[in-house]
Structures are given as C-alpha cells and as structure tokens.
Amino acid sequence: MIFHYFVIVLLFCISNTDGAGTLRFADYYESHMVLQMAPSRAQIWGYATSVGDTVTVDLNGTVAATATVAKRTDGKAGGIWSALLPAHKAGGPITIDIRSNDGHATLTDVLFGDVWICSGQSNMAFTLGQVFNNSAELEHSSHFNNIRIMKVALRSSNTTVDKTPLAIHWRTPAGSSTRYFSAVCLMFAEELAPHINRPIGLIQTAWGGTPVEAWSSPDAIASCTSKTKRATPHENSVLWNAMVNPLLKMTIYGAIWYQGEANIRHPDAYACQFPAMIDDWRSKFNIASKHQTNQQFPFGFVQLAANANKTLHFGFPDLRWSQTAKYGYVPNPRLQNVFMAVAMDLPDYNSTFGTIHPRDKQDVAKRLALAGRAVAYNEKNLDFQGPIPTDLTLTENKLVIEFDHGNSAIEVRKTDGFELCCGNNFNHTCHYNHWTPAPIVAHDQSTVTIDTSGCHGNMSLVVAVRFAWEMSPCEFKMCPLYDSTNDLPAATFVKYAPFNTK
Structure with missing residues (x-):
C-alpha cells in the first residue's frame, strides 16, 4: 500500500513538472476544450526542453503552424513555445498534434467557438448543485454537448505565475463534477447557446469572499491609488497573479463577473477600481494573446442582489451605483461594451447558504445572457435593460x-x-x-x-x-x-x- 502511494505521488509530480523533460501543452490546454473561433486566431502554448527547437502544430493531420522554443525568462530550465493557429470557423471536433525533438503530444475532441472567463467571489462560485431545482438543472445541462467547462483551482500568489492547477478539467457539462461548477457561468452559456449557434468554452476562476483588489493587477491598483492591505486571499493582486495571469495567453471572447459584497465598505473606491480592473484585463489579455483577444472584449457583470436587512440605506445600494461607475446603467461612456444583470429584486431570505447567496441563479443568468446578446453579440432591436x-x-x-x-x-x-x-x-x-x-x-x-x-x-x-x-x-x-x-x-x-x- 505504501509503495502504491509512493508511485502515485511520483507520477503526479512527474506529470506536473514545469516544462522539464518533455514537450507538452500548458496546463489548461486539454482534450475536449474550446478554442476561440474566427475572426480571432487561437493561441496555444506550452513547455519544451530544447531551446531553439521547432514545434510543429497539426490540425487534423495538416500542418497549421510552427513555433520556436524560446528560453524561459523566469530562470527555470527548459523553454516555452507558443503558436497562433489559423482563424477557424465554429465547430469541430479537431485533433491537435504537436511534435518536436522533445516528443509528441495530442489533444482530441477540440471545438472552436467562443471562450468566456467567469470570475468573482462566492456568488460566481455558487455551484449548479446549490441552485433551486438543481437536479433538473443538472439533467438539462447534460444535453449541451457544445458547451465545455473548466474550473481553475483556488490558489493565491504574491508574484505572477504561469501555471494554474485545475479543479475541473475540460469536459462537457454531463457528469457528476458539473454540480461543482458555477451556476451563473453555465446557465449564462445555456441561455446564449440557441442564439449564437456555436460552441462555448467556460473557464471558472472565482473565490468566495474576495475583493476586487485581489483580482486586479498592480497596474490596475496603481491607477486608483488604492492603499488597501488585507490578508491572503484578499490581499492586492494575489488572485490576479495566480488565477488570471496564467490565462492571459489564451485567446478569449469575453468575461462575466459576479462580485462586490467584499467591497461594500468602500463603494467610492470601487467606482474607480472596478472600471480600472476591466481596462487592465482587456489590455493584458490583448497583449498576451498577440492581439487576438479584442482589446475591448465584452464584459458582463451581475449587480448585487438583496440581502437580509431590508431597510439599510447604505453599503449595498452605494456599491450597486459604483458598479456602473455612477451612471446607473451600462454600457456608458466609462464602461463601454459592458453589460449587466440587475438582481436586487431576486431576494432569497430563506437560503440555506445564507441570504447573501440567493439560490435563484436562473433569473440572473437569463438577464445576463439577454444583455450579452445585445452588447456582446450585437443583436438588434432587443430590449435588454429596465427603464x-x-x-x-x-x-x-x-x-x-x-x-x-x-x-x-x-x-x-x-x-x-x-x-x-x-x-x-x-x-x-x-x-x-x-x-x-x-x-x-x-x-x-x-x-x-x-x-x-x-x-x-x-x-x-x-x-x-x-x-x-x-x-x-x-x-x-x-x-x-x-x-x-x-x-x-x-x-x-x-x-x-x-x-x-x-
């Protein structure tokens, strides 16, 4: 028994070595995933041993791209390669093979569609298994074969990292692990799917109880002169470093966000920090993807829902106002190509997960997807806002x-x-x-x-x-x-x- 445990641990360590000894994809490039479709070009990347070597990329047996292994800049052994694939129409499945003198690796059942990041705190992390009628929702989700999900493991860091362990590996929404995936994220995609007619890839990177500053890079923090200091995982930039920065090279279509409860004590600061974070994410995803992620990619968010105290006149309403950069609606001149779902009329005072966590994520997802159709997908003549x-x-x-x-x-x-x-x-x-x-x-x-x-x-x-x-x-x-x-x-x-x- 001890020997078997030792072998398992050894194999885990070998499979997760940081680019030493073999050609491989970066952690979150896996079979069953979705890559960004045309007109953008999907970027793939990974690790290799031999600096200067050539990596050949095949799509369904045809050479699609080549890349040169570059020396790592972090002082670790080996090198990093990256390649832009040709712009690919929606669909699949595709088999991706990479080859070099360091070996060979393959991804199967890869689809091309739109890739969305789903981030924030506990209401984004709130799982499909926790919502009202969760058994029916899980069964419904299992039929969406063209939606693929992936969940980033919880991790914080005081410095930027390029590796990101996964809590749920790329897969369809069928199966037991789906109950642990973000309800808003998945149901948002389910609501979009019939209207956009393409595969959708979902990446959950969320952590309960965390402030916007933890998800903001030092550049975004500096733009608002924030002096907030908290303990991990609430400290400035620690989740940006570990749970966003590793994803930057991936070409994405957009992001949705459900967060704000952790910032209600400083709503005026949020009015600066939230738009600054959006600007910074857009810039850094664009640059790291070799300008394939749109530098104004669509960004959706959920306004804070109701909570237990029905008559408190500060905190939550001030934060809702700040979420819109004090305009009261989006898109607006400060938050362009941004959309939202209003949720203050969806209280759940009897929630078994606390009143701050309403179980009705279905209405939230419907409203967010409706706004996304208008803003992110330019669907015309669509009423997607309240008065x-x-x-x-x-x-x-x-x-x-x-x-x-x-x-x-x-x-x-x-x-x-x-x-x-x-x-x-x-x-x-x-x-x-x-x-x-x-x-x-x-x-x-x-x-x-x-x-x-x-x-x-x-x-x-x-x-x-x-x-x-x-x-x-x-x-x-x-x-x-x-x-x-x-x-x-x-x-x-x-x-x-x-x-x-x-």
Missing part, C-alpha cells in the same frame, strides 16, 4: 421622471422606492439620513410622477432624487418599475439638481 431615467422636470409639488424604455412601456408594480433630499440651497450635502420618501402619484407608458411635498418650509428645494436605495428594496420581482416586455427592473440611481422646471 433608464433620461429627463427630470419639476412642477409644483411634483417631479416628473421620463424613462427610456426601449420598445416597451414601463410597468409600475408599487408606488414607493423613490426618495428626495431636501435643502435650502443646491450645495446642500445629502447625508444618509437626509432623505424622505416620495411616493409615485401618477404614471403613463414613459413617465412616473412623484410627490415632492415632503420638501417644504426652509428646506423646500429638491436637491436630489434617488431610487431603490436600500440593501433589499423589494420583494421577489416586486420592485416599483419594470419594462413590460422582458420583466427587467429599473436599476438603482441618484440624480442631483438642478432639474428642468415647468
């Missing part, structure tokens, strides 16, 4: 708010949700306890009218109006405003005076 305020006009004791509602009318489901900050001049500072409710008193297909009589006396000026500014602003799908076509709620927003007057 967005575009014009505010003050009349006597009333504020009329006009909404851009796409092709559908707005739907009012309850009359509360709006609040006013009152003051005696427009320079009045609106502290968290300076807000008074302003109920909806009228509405039509494109506007709502709220009562401003709460601002009176020597504090009669309406300095600002805000909407859904609570940790848990509404019960399940019962926020005040929705679009009437796709059941999408208006997002948290705040607007400051001066407003139009009539």
Whole structure:
C-alpha cells in the first residue's frame, strides 16, 4: 500500500513538472476544450526542453503552424513555445498534434467557438448543485454537448505565475463534477447557446469572499491609488497573479463577473477600481494573446442582489451605483461594451447558504445572457435593460421622471422606492439620513410622477432624487418599475439638481 502511494505521488509530480523533460501543452490546454473561433486566431502554448527547437502544430493531420522554443525568462530550465493557429470557423471536433525533438503530444475532441472567463467571489462560485431545482438543472445541462467547462483551482500568489492547477478539467457539462461548477457561468452559456449557434468554452476562476483588489493587477491598483492591505486571499493582486495571469495567453471572447459584497465598505473606491480592473484585463489579455483577444472584449457583470436587512440605506445600494461607475446603467461612456444583470429584486431570505447567496441563479443568468446578446453579440432591436431615467422636470409639488424604455412601456408594480433630499440651497450635502420618501402619484407608458411635498418650509428645494436605495428594496420581482416586455427592473440611481422646471 505504501509503495502504491509512493508511485502515485511520483507520477503526479512527474506529470506536473514545469516544462522539464518533455514537450507538452500548458496546463489548461486539454482534450475536449474550446478554442476561440474566427475572426480571432487561437493561441496555444506550452513547455519544451530544447531551446531553439521547432514545434510543429497539426490540425487534423495538416500542418497549421510552427513555433520556436524560446528560453524561459523566469530562470527555470527548459523553454516555452507558443503558436497562433489559423482563424477557424465554429465547430469541430479537431485533433491537435504537436511534435518536436522533445516528443509528441495530442489533444482530441477540440471545438472552436467562443471562450468566456467567469470570475468573482462566492456568488460566481455558487455551484449548479446549490441552485433551486438543481437536479433538473443538472439533467438539462447534460444535453449541451457544445458547451465545455473548466474550473481553475483556488490558489493565491504574491508574484505572477504561469501555471494554474485545475479543479475541473475540460469536459462537457454531463457528469457528476458539473454540480461543482458555477451556476451563473453555465446557465449564462445555456441561455446564449440557441442564439449564437456555436460552441462555448467556460473557464471558472472565482473565490468566495474576495475583493476586487485581489483580482486586479498592480497596474490596475496603481491607477486608483488604492492603499488597501488585507490578508491572503484578499490581499492586492494575489488572485490576479495566480488565477488570471496564467490565462492571459489564451485567446478569449469575453468575461462575466459576479462580485462586490467584499467591497461594500468602500463603494467610492470601487467606482474607480472596478472600471480600472476591466481596462487592465482587456489590455493584458490583448497583449498576451498577440492581439487576438479584442482589446475591448465584452464584459458582463451581475449587480448585487438583496440581502437580509431590508431597510439599510447604505453599503449595498452605494456599491450597486459604483458598479456602473455612477451612471446607473451600462454600457456608458466609462464602461463601454459592458453589460449587466440587475438582481436586487431576486431576494432569497430563506437560503440555506445564507441570504447573501440567493439560490435563484436562473433569473440572473437569463438577464445576463439577454444583455450579452445585445452588447456582446450585437443583436438588434432587443430590449435588454429596465427603464433608464433620461429627463427630470419639476412642477409644483411634483417631479416628473421620463424613462427610456426601449420598445416597451414601463410597468409600475408599487408606488414607493423613490426618495428626495431636501435643502435650502443646491450645495446642500445629502447625508444618509437626509432623505424622505416620495411616493409615485401618477404614471403613463414613459413617465412616473412623484410627490415632492415632503420638501417644504426652509428646506423646500429638491436637491436630489434617488431610487431603490436600500440593501433589499423589494420583494421577489416586486420592485416599483419594470419594462413590460422582458420583466427587467429599473436599476438603482441618484440624480442631483438642478432639474428642468415647468
């Protein structure tokens, strides 16, 4: 028994040597994977012993590319090779063979399609086996043979690394390990699949309880002058180093993100750090893939869902606002080619995993995929956002708010949700306890009218109006405003005076 254990450990160590002794692919290039399809060119890379040697790459028996083994820059023995494959249409399966004087390696059942990174903290890591109706969801997922999943193992590092151990190796969603894969990530792809007609590769790299700074490179941190210091795995850049940096050479199509709970104490800093991280990811994936990953690749995110405290007016709403770079919607001038799913109307106060982890990931995925179809895949005439305020006009004791509602009318489901900050001049500072409710008193297909009589006396000026500014602003799908076509709620927003007057 001891001998058998020793042999297993020895074989594991040999198979994971960092490029010593044989030609091989980098860790996350495996059979059954998805590589990025045309018009981009997929990059593959790996390790070899003989620096200066030539690596020949065959696709289905035909030479597709060659690469020269370059000396490693980290001081380790051996070399690294990389090759750009010809742009390949969607489909497969493809067999990829690599050969050199150091040996031969093969990948089988490789598909070409779109590759998505799925990252963030615990709600992205929340597994398919934890959602409502998980048995039915697992059975449903097993039929998507053109979706392939891979999960990066949890790992942190104070320096950048190029190896990334896998917790789930590339595979179809059929099988027992799928229950441990990200629910939002997989169901997002399942919702997209019928509309884009191509294979989808999913890479989960997520860790519960972690802040945005841990996923941000030192360059992204520096752009916001963040001084935050935390213990691993929360320390600045430690997950960027170990769970994102190793993936950079892979050509990808886009990324989705579900994170923010770990940053609610510093929402203003998030308004800088989150866009900075997106910019930095885009730049570094583009450069490392030899400019094959689009330098403005689509990036989707989920706004924070509701939590247990239904009346808390700070923390979560401030972070939701900062997630949009303080615009209240995406795409916007600061967050271009970015899309989101609003989730504040999807509470799960009885979740067995804690109220911060709602089990309804199905609605989240549907909303995210709908927005992704419009933004990431340029599907036209698609209503993918809830009502967005575009014009505010003050009349006597009333504020009329006009909404851009796409092709559908707005739907009012309850009359509360709006609040006013009152003051005696427009320079009045609106502290968290300076807000008074302003109920909806009228509405039509494109506007709502709220009562401003709460601002009176020597504090009669309406300095600002805000909407859904609570940790848990509404019960399940019962926020005040929705679009009437796709059941999408208006997002948290705040607007400051001066407003139009009539």
